[in-house]
Amino acid sequence: MKSFDCESSSEGDESTMHAISRGAVEPPQWLRSGGPNWGWQAAVSKTHGSSASASGSVHPATAALDQVGFPQFPSNAEENQTPGRRTPLSAVGLGGFYFQGSQPNPNIVSHGPPSDENNPDPGCSSQSNRSQESRLQNPQNPSSSKGKNRQGKTVRLNINARERRRMHDLNDALDELRSVIPYAHSPSVRKLSKIATLLLAKNYILMQANALEEMKRIIGYLQGTAGAVGAAIVAPPGFDLQGFPAAAKFLQQQSLLPPDNSRRGDGAGGGGTSA
DNA sequence: TAGGCCATCTGGTCCT
DNA sequence: AGGACCAGATGGCCTA
Numbered sequence: 110m111k112s113f114d115c116e117s118s119s120e121g122d123e124s125t126m127h128a129i130s131r132g133a134v135e136p137p138q139w140l141r142s143g144g145p146n147w148g149w150q151a152a153v154s155k156t157h158g159s160s161a162s163a164s165g166s167v168h169p170a171t172a173a174l175d176q177v178g179f180p181q182f183p184s185n186a187e188e189n190q191t192p193g194r195r196t197p198l199s200a201v202g203l204g205g206f207y208f209q210g211s212q213p214n215p216n217i218v219s220h221g222p223p224s225d226e227n228n229p230d231p232g233c234s235s236q237s238n239r240s241q242e243s244r245l246q247n248p249q250n251p252s253s254s255k256g257k258n259r260q261g262k263t264v265r266l267n268i269n270a271r272e273r274r275r276m277h278d279l280n281d282a283l284d285e286l287r288s289v290i291p292y293a294h295s296p297s298v299r300k301l302s303k304i305a306t307l308l309l310a311k312n313y314i315l316m317q318a319n320a321l322e323e324m325k326r327i328i329g330y331l332q333g334t335a336g337a338v339g340a341a342i343v344a345p346p347g348f349d350l351q352g353f354p355a356a357a358k359f360l361q362q363q364s365l366l367p368p369d370n371s372r373r374g375d376g377a378g379g380g381g382t383s384a
Numbered sequence: 385t386a387g388g389c390c391a392t393c394t395g396g397t398c399c400t
Numbered sequence: 401a402g403g404a405c406c407a408g409a410t411g412g413c414c415t416a
Contacts, residue, residue: 264402269393271403276391302389390413399404 286310 287301290309
């Protein structure tokens, strides 16, 4: 169905999609240089690589997400979901998300400022507009309710514009989500589909939660070990927390590090965080 | 050409 | 009443 108010989707969205793909966001260092392998690279290569094999009728991205061995965590998110109406944004503190007119992420291609969509361009020609007009007019009583039809048409156009803007905001949020998900953001790589973005994001969150739990266990173990021998944990030579203030603070809070360890950039390691 | 993905329109429901 | 949200329908574009 053609757009009624001169905001045809095809051209604009196509350019948007290509622009987003070109807006390369390199994958994180840990992903590029053999960090913890949680299956992301496999997922990405399967999803977007040239070797992405079509798996039947399923989209390659989605199929790859299903095939990849992501850590499977018990997910009660869906189970706790009540059927029917979704949680409104205001309920999660995002009530003011719309109409802010800001683009926090410069990588995100904006659809432009809300182009006065509530006032559909009267000069916007055309066939699609005329077809809409004809569609919105009541064929039963064309003369008596002309003014009402016109008003109804305006209302309908306003509703369409709001819905369009809502979907644009949703897509912008998805773009922001894509920009922080570690996957190949190279120009030669196809943009993640919406469902793939959501599934990857979900697994990424679960992965991070798992890593955090593991880190806590390690710290707890180290803490117990240090207590057993009655000595403080000494950071090994070359170990520098200057680049990790949060970690340093956390370790200080856990009494695992002397207060000045986080400022040891000039110390044993000589400033390098690693080899 | 079929299937996947997407944007848009549209009518309904719910909330403020 | 107006707006947000949702889901179905429809048509276009792209890829295998």
